[in-house]
Amino acid sequence: MTDSTSEASGNPFLRKLERFVPLSDEDRVVLLKVSENAQAVPARTDLVQEGDPPAGVFLILEGFACRYKLRANGARQIMAYLVPGDAGDFDVALLDAMDHSISTLSDCTVVRIAPETIRDLLARPAVAAALRKSTLVDEATLREWLLNVGRRTAVERLAHLFCELHLRLSAVGRTDEYRFKLPLTQPDLADTTGMTSVHLNRSLMELRRQGLIELQQRHLTILDLPRLRELAEFKAGYLHLGDQAAA
Amino acid sequence: MTDSTSEASGNPFLRKLERFVPLSDEDRVVLLKVSENAQAVPARTDLVQEGDPPAGVFLILEGFACRYKLRANGARQIMAYLVPGDAGDFDVALLDAMDHSISTLSDCTVVRIAPETIRDLLARPAVAAALRKSTLVDEATLREWLLNVGRRTAVERLAHLFCELHLRLSAVGRTDEYRFKLPLTQPDLADTTGMTSVHLNRSLMELRRQGLIELQQRHLTILDLPRLRELAEFKAGYLHLGDQAAA
């Protein structure tokens, strides 16, 4: 068995929850155990489909997944990213049917958490509190995305999204300073920010032209974080990561 | 004391929660009691401001309130409506600071629910389940709004919003068939749907021209619900009101 401390610090789920609420050693053990039955899922695979009855919940350990909806005309709106440490809502069993789909965007490592396991986790007060806080942050993020799409220009939206991802991925140890893996296509980014992929491409070009970012080989490098944040009018409060997040 | 049955059926909070989860008589009594210290609040008054530490939660008994954020340039995005029966999130005390503001849009009757009362309510399993389900529906609604702003045209957005409000207000007995009070200004609607008030006005005109709605004296009448829903591509599932909602 590997050293449990290093195992713990590499586990994005534990890392995320621990940031929200202090956990006991026992809580940690239980949470680590959840990640044991991980499975690989290729990119562009639905984990959950709109209309399905909820059955457990998916936790992402590696890669990017998303919540999305499709219109009859084929238009897609991505409504959330699930990055390592993120999971579906643990109370989802209260509903009769899923109102949206969840799909991988890149190759992913995921765990399906069974309803019994969910009950066990929610029986632990600290874990339950951390999961509820996590739900509140998901909702706050959704609100920020609505502001993004409703009241920011295309370039600002993209800049804001990159600032958010940089922080979220940092929080789970998935960044190398200002650089991180961004395994998304331009159509994916376009469906996230509510534009066409053509216009997304031009907005991306504009950020590059301004010397704010670099994006190649599915890796994003933020070249000037302060200016990128200023452009996006990015305020990190909604992620509720604490003060260290501002840095 | 008035007949408690008629009192109960007129209470939008009880009515909403009861639709989600069956409640015991005792649950009902406790929930009704919450609405006792109602207060009148004039239109355009902040109930909660971004940055505030959370202190209890507001429940709307009458009128329209909203969650919103402002940009530095003054642009406002409304991210949710709170209609009778709606309240802030009951777990909000887990956060250190509010990440958005809540304001009345019309004159309202509201109750501030104190943290102790929240604890009492959450101690009742059925009530707690209903409140959590309500949170899930709020989140689903937010996703639908994001789809609305990201992937629908101006006229479709407006149509969709009206379809949603019609159902939500019906669910708490605030409609008269196809007619209901809509005490919002055009700038309010514009800040909801991510457009300017000028363009909102023209979109409204278009819906009127097509004979789909009538809006005057702060009352909306839906003249042709099937066609309005078709135009908006409205599917009620995300509100999780059950099958009767389709009707």
Added chain:
DNA sequence: CGCAGCGTTGATTCGGTTCAAATAAAGTGG
């Protein structure tokens, strides 16, 4: 009464979409 905000309309501008095409990259099957 006078002012501020709302509702409406017109003219103009602009951000973003659409259509199109060419290249590059990433699967897929033999």
Added chain:
DNA sequence: CCACTTTATTTGAACCGAATCAACGCTGCG
């Protein structure tokens, strides 16, 4: 491993939905 197919990236040109700027009447209210 290559040929084939599909999908992503990039660029150009034309077009359109929505924003902007402006003006005017109206309503509500201090």
